[in-house]
Structures are given as C-alpha cells and as structure tokens.
Amino acid sequence: MAAVRISSRSGLPSLLLYLGIGIALGQDGIFDVKFDNAELTQVIGYAALVVILAEGGLGAKWKEVKPVLPAAAVVSTIGVAISVGITASAAHYLVGLDWRQALIIGAVVSSTDAAAVFSVLRRVPLPPRITGVLEAESGFNDAPVVIMVVALSAVGPVEHWYILVAEIAMELAIGAAIGITVGWLGSLGLRHVALPASGLYPIAVMAIAVSAYAAGAMAHGSGFLAVYLAAMILGNSKLPHWPATRGFADGLGWLAQIGMFVLLGLLVTPHDLVDDFWPAIVVGLVLTMVARPVSVFLSFAPFRIPAREKVLMSWAGLRGAVPIILATIPMVSGVQGSTRIFNIVFVLVIVYTLIQGPTLPWVASKLNIAEDPAEADDLGIESAPLERLRGHLLSVAIPTKSKMHGVEVGELRLPAGAAVTLVVRENQSFVPSPATVLRRGDELLVVATDPVRDRAEERLRAVAEGGKLAGWLGAGGSPASGTPGATGPQGGSAIPQAMKLAKKLGGAGADTRTGVNGSGNGTKARPRVPHEPPLG
Numbered sequence: 348m349a350a351v352r353i354s355s356r357s358g359l360p361s362l363l364l365y366l367g368i369g370i371a372l373g374q375d376g377i378f379d380v381k382f383d384n385a386e387l388t389q390v391i392g393y394a395a396l397v398v399i400l401a402e403g404g405l406g407a408k409w410k411e412v413k414p415v416l417p418a419a420a421v422v423s424t425i426g427v428a429i430s431v432g433i434t435a436s437a438a439h440y441l442v443g444l445d446w447r448q449a450l451i452i453g454a455v456v457s458s459t460d461a462a463a464v465f466s467v468l469r470r471v472p473l474p475p476r477i478t479g480v481l482e483a484e485s486g487f488n489d490a491p492v493v494i495m496v497v498a499l500s501a502v503g504p505v506e507h508w509y510i511l512v513a514e515i516a517m518e519l520a521i522g523a524a525i526g527i528t529v530g531w532l533g534s535l536g537l538r539h540v541a542l543p544a545s546g547l548y549p550i551a552v553m554a555i556a557v558s559a560y561a562a563g564a565m566a567h568g569s570g571f572l573a574v575y576l577a578a579m580i581l582g583n584s585k586l587p588h589w590p591a592t593r594g595f596a597d598g599l600g601w602l603a604q605i606g607m608f609v610l611l612g613l614l615v616t617p618h619d620l621v622d623d624f625w626p627a628i629v630v631g632l633v634l635t636m637v638a639r640p641v642s643v644f645l646s647f648a649p650f651r652i653p654a655r656e657k658v659l660m661s662w663a664g665l666r667g668a669v670p671i672i673l674a675t676i677p678m679v680s681g682v683q684g685s686t687r688i689f690n691i692v693f694v695l696v697i698v699y700t701l702i703q704g705p706t707l708p709w710v711a712s713k714l715n716i717a718e719d720p721a722e723a724d725d726l727g728i729e730s731a732p733l734e735r736l737r738g739h740l741l742s743v744a745i746p747t748k749s750k751m752h753g754v755e756v757g758e759l760r761l762p763a764g765a766a767v768t769l770v771v772r773e774n775q776s777f778v779p780s781p782a783t784v785l786r787r788g789d790e791l792l793v794v795a796t797d798p799v800r801d802r803a804e805e806r807l808r809a810v811a812e813g814g815k816l817a818g819w820l821g822a823g824g825s826p827a828s829g830t831p832g833a834t835g836p837q838g839g840s841a842i843p844q845a846m847k848l849a850k851k852l853g854g855a856g857a858d859t860r861t862g863v864n865g866s867g868n869g870t871k872a873r874p875r876v877p878h879e880p881p882l883g
Contacts, residue, residue: 363701365605369612382613385678385689392672395607396489397574399462401556402600403486404578405593411479412579418650419483424519426646427488430457430638431495437633442626442691448684451499455674455692456634457642458492460667461485462604463700467665471708473716477656481663486579489669490522490569491515496673500680521568523576529559530580537586541732548588549595552581585804587730604668611671611693620690627694635699639664655714662710665703666696726751726811728804739800741793743807745785750814751807757781758815765795765803 373380412419435453438444444452464485494515533555542548556578563573586592640661647657674692677685726749729742745751756767756779769792770779785791795803809817 363697363704365608366612366697369609370615370617371612372609373613373615375617380613382610385614385675388610388614389672389675389679391610392607392668392675395603396461396571396669396672397557397560398553398599398603400486400489400571400575401553401578402596402603403461403482404556404575405552405582405596407482407486407579407582408475408479409579409583411475412483415476415480415483418647418652419480419487421649422480422643422646423484423487424491424515426484426642427454427457427491427495429642429645430634433638433641434630434634437638438626438630441629441633444684444687447499447682448688451496451677451682452630452688452691454492454495454499455670455688456630456666456695457638458488458666458669458673459485459664460669461489462600462669463665463667463704464663467663467704467707471711473659473711474656476652477660477663477716481660485665486575487572490519490572493571493673494518494569496676500677500682518567518569519572521566522563522570522572523568525563525566525568526559526573526576527580529555529562529573530577530584533558533577534581534584534586537581538584541587545588545591545731548586549592552586552592553596553599555581585728585730585801587732590729607668607672611668614675615690615693619686620694623687623690624694627691628698630691631695631699634695635664635703655716659711659714659716662703663707665707666700668696670696726808728807730800730804737797739795739797741791741795741800741804741807743791743793745787745789745791745811747787749787749811751785751811752787754785754810754815755781756783756785759806759810761793761795761806762799762802764799765793765806768792768794 370376372378373382431450431453433453434456435446435449438449438452439446442449459481464481495511498511498514533552537548537551537555542551556574559577560570560574562570564570640658643657643661643664647660670692671689674689677688682688726743726746728744731740731742756770759767761767767779769776770783770785771790771792772786772788793803793807806817
C-alpha cells in the first residue's frame with residue numbers, strides 16, 4: 348500500500364511503481380524469477396482490463412460525458428486511425444521495421460490507457476468537458492485498437508483496410524448494443540429488487556458489468572466497449588448503497604492494476620531492452636509530438652473546442668498497461684519480431700508516462716485551464732431501499748461548495764411523501780425544524796416513500812446546484828407548493844407520511860411526546876429540536 352500512497356502524492360500513474368516491483372522480482376532482478384508466459388499474461392491482463400474499465404465506467408458522470416460524447420467517439424475511432432498511420436510510418440521509415448510490425452506498434456501505442464487516465468485525471472482539477480472527453484476516449488478506444496491488433500497479428504496476409512474497417516464497425520455496434528442493454532436491465536433490476544444484504548449490491552453491480560463483457564465477446568462484438576457502457580449506465584442510475592459500491596469497485600480496480608502491472612514487470616527481460624531503447628524513444632517522440640496532436644486537432648475540427656484545450660488533450664494522451672498487454676498479442680500469435688515489438692512498447696510506455704503524468708498539472712496551469720477542484724463537488728446521496736416499508740432512507744452529505752449551505756429545511760420544498768428527519772452536524776445529531784439552517788458538512792437523513800424517491804433526490808440535487816430558488820429560476824426541481832396536498836414548508840402532507848415511516852425505523856424522525864405532524868393547524872405542530880448546534 349506504500350506504492351499506492353507514493354503514486355497518489357507524486358502524480359505518477361501507479362503503472363511505473365508496480366512495473367518496477369515486477370522487474371525487481373523478475374529476471375535480472377533481486378529474486379531472478381523466471382517468467383515468460385505471454386499467453387497467461389495476456390489472459391490475466393484482459394481480465395484486469397475488464398475490471399478497470401468497469402470501475403472507470405461506474406465513475407463516469409453522464410452529465411459530463413453526454414455533451415462530449417460525439418467528440419470522444421470521433422477521437423476514439425478516426426483519431427486512432429490517424430495516429431496509427433503516422434506512428435507506423437515513423438516505425439517503418441525511421442526505425443526500419445517492416446510494415447506489419449510497424450502497423451502493430453502504431454495500433455498498440457495509439458490506445459490511451461484507462462487506468463493511467465483515470466488515476467491521473469481524478470487528481471488534476473480540469474473542467475468537466477476535458478475530463479469527460481479524456482475518460483470517455485480511454486474507455487472507448489481500447490475496443491477498436493484490440494480488433495486492429497488481433498487482425499494484424501493473425502497468421503496469413505492482412506485483410507484489406509476496408510474489410511478491417513467494416514469488421515471494427517460491426518463489432519463496435521454489437522458491443523455498444525449489448526452494453527447498453529445489459530446496463531439498463533441490470534440497473535432496472537437493482538433499483539426494484541431489494542437484496543437481502545447491503546454487501547451484495549457492490550458484488551451484483553460488478554457481476555453485471557463483467558456479464559456485459561462476456562455477452563459482447565460471445566456475440567462476436569467488442570466486450571471492452573460493452574463493459575464500459577454497461578458500467579456507465581449502472582453508475583448513473585442512482586442505485587442503492589452507491590458509496591459502498593464505488594468503494595468496492597475502486598478497491599477491485601486497484602487490485603487489478605497491481606496484479607497486472609507486476610505481472611508485466613515479471614514478463615520483461617531488462618537486459619533485452621537496451622538495444623531497443625533508442626528506437627522506442629524515436630517512435631514515442633513522433634507519437635507524442637506529432638501523431639497525438641494531429642489526431643486530436645483533426646478529430647476535434649468539427650467541434651467548437653478552444654485550441655488550448657486541444658493542446659492539453661494532446662498532452663494528456665497517457666499510455667499505460669494496456670499497450671503493453673496488447674503487445675503480447677503478436678507474441679502469442681507468433682508474429683516475426685514480436686519480442687522486439689514488446690520491448691519497444693515497454694520502453695516507450697515507461698519513458699513517456701514518466702514525462703507526461705507528473706507534468707500534466709503544470710501544463711494545465713500554464714494553459715490557464717486548471718480550476719478549483721472544490722467547484723466540482725457533487726452532492727453525496729446514498730439510498731437504502733426498505734422494501735417491506737415501501738420507502739427509502741436517503742443519506743445526504745453536503746459538500747463544501749454546495750449551494751445548500753444557508754438553506755432552511757423548509758426551503759428545500761421536498762415533494763409530498765419526503766421529509767428531513769435527522770441532521771448530523773459536528774458529530775452531534777438532532778431532529779430539525781422547518782427553520783433549521785443547513786450548513787456545509789452536514790449529513791441529512793431523508794425519509795421518502797417509494798413513489799417520490801426519485802423526485803426527492805432530484806429536488807435535493809437541484810437545491811445543491813441552484814440554491815433555495817431552484818425550480819423558480821429554472822435550476823431544476825419542482826417547488827413542492829404546486830403538488831396536490833402540499834401545504835407546509837416541506838410539502839404539508841409530506842411530513843405525517845414520512846414521519847410514520849421514520850417511526851417504524853426507530854423514531855428518529857418524530858417526537859412522539861410533542862406530536863410533530865406538519866399539518867400546520869394544531870397546537871401540537873411545534874417540532875422539538877433537542878440540542879441543535881448554532882449555525883455559526
């Protein structure tokens with residue numbers, strides 16, 4: 348775990364540290380472990396990549412990806428083709444590789460690595476549009492590149508380019524259809540079926556994502572695209588126990604990266620890299636300074652993206668374990684010169700990841716693109732379904748920059764059937780009144796009946812983004828005053844219904860001695876607020 352901490356603090360993708368561990372354990376290393384099974388490495392690498400893509404998809408925010416989806420799709424397909432052509436030409440004319448070897452190298456290194464991109468970008472405060480493009484690109488471009496490398500590594504003559512393009516398009520279409528279908532069905536099932544234990548939700552989510560890969564591969568489609576799209580749909584479906592699911596997926600992603608990178612380090616023979624060092628530097632220089640910028644600028648030409656953002660995205664095309672894993676495909680297929688291909692790719696990835704990863708924040712700062720990371724804080728809402736009681740408990744964490752700070756509980760205007768029943772502030776919990784002022788760092792317990800669960804969450808997110816006037820000023824969410832039967836500050840009839848549900852859960856949401864009812868027409872309607880800390 349020390350390697351994880353070093354990686355997080357240094358800004359280096361964990362790739363380098365874990366590869367170093369593998370090299371130290373392997374041939375020419377401290378323990379001189381002999382390992383040369385490229386086929387096993389490829390199988391384990393594929394499995395790890397599925398987990399990493401699933402974790403990345405679960406963390407992708409649809410509101411960031413949706414506006415840039417066309418741009419990400421273009422750079423993941425046409426951009427990859429441009430990059431392959433330029434890089435392969437450099438490998439052929441400058442390094443002297445034959446065209447098959449050159450095209451394989453061009454294809455292998457033209458894929459940005461999901462693990463490297465996710466780990467670095469989530470520590471760099473970039474605008475959502477840039478982060479959305481780069482993360483979506485890293486999730487999408489593995490699929491066409493894998494198809495291309497497999498086709499180029501096949502025994503016999505290489506297919507005509509138009510046949511290869513048609514095959515790639517068909518496999519991507521099949522993978523996308525299966526991923527969307529599996530993700531939608533999986534989210535529908537998890538939202539409407541209460542599992543017997545909360546710990547089963549993270550396992551179920553990852554199982555559904557992996558099933559999308561299996562279904563895509565069996566249908567002769569792109570399993571990698573299927574798992575990423577399925578995970579993205581699941582990650583944006585407001586599933587129960589979501590923070591626990593994200594934590595579980597993040598942990599699995601780290602384990603997958605560690606195992607994959609250490610294994611790749613074991614596979615390489617360090618003394619064989621010396622002869623291929625300078626060829627790797629030359630190919631990498633053309634890739635980084637020519638192929639990547641040209642592909643980005645041409646791919647984004649139809650879109651209104653500022654030039655400085657294109658420059659940053661050109662520099663942020665991080666490579667990682669994926670190119671090294673793909674370099675094992677020609678080794679398993681017995682392509683002539685495949686060991687040299689692997690060595691060139693290995694050196695290229697290490698050198699240029701070492702350069703690009705740590706310097707990305709500096710480049711973003713020089714281009715005046717970096718932004719305050721706190722601005723991107725999202726309202727944290729965890730849902731726990733209560734199937735027998737036909738309700739939901741929503742645990743809401745108010746982040747630092749949320750506009751919910753300073754809003755009174757009554758001003759939330761939750762729909763009928765939902766109520767704030769408990770507030771935790773500075774390790775003290777209390778039952779709020781409609782006049783209780785919320786503040787940053789508060790954690791709220793909201794009880795909602797099943798029919799209004801989604802509307803309650805939408806209203807909370809609207810207030811977090813637009814303040815107390817959200818809905819009236821078009822910031823999303825409907826004022827509860829327009830709901831039939833909503834007469835109180837929180838929706839009138841909402842409170843008795845939700846309070847009864849809260850009392851069944853232990854009485855946290857109502858004071859039975861004072862008769863809290865929210866009807867607004869009796870002397871017992873005054874809520875008791877025990878030990879409510881001042882707003883300060």
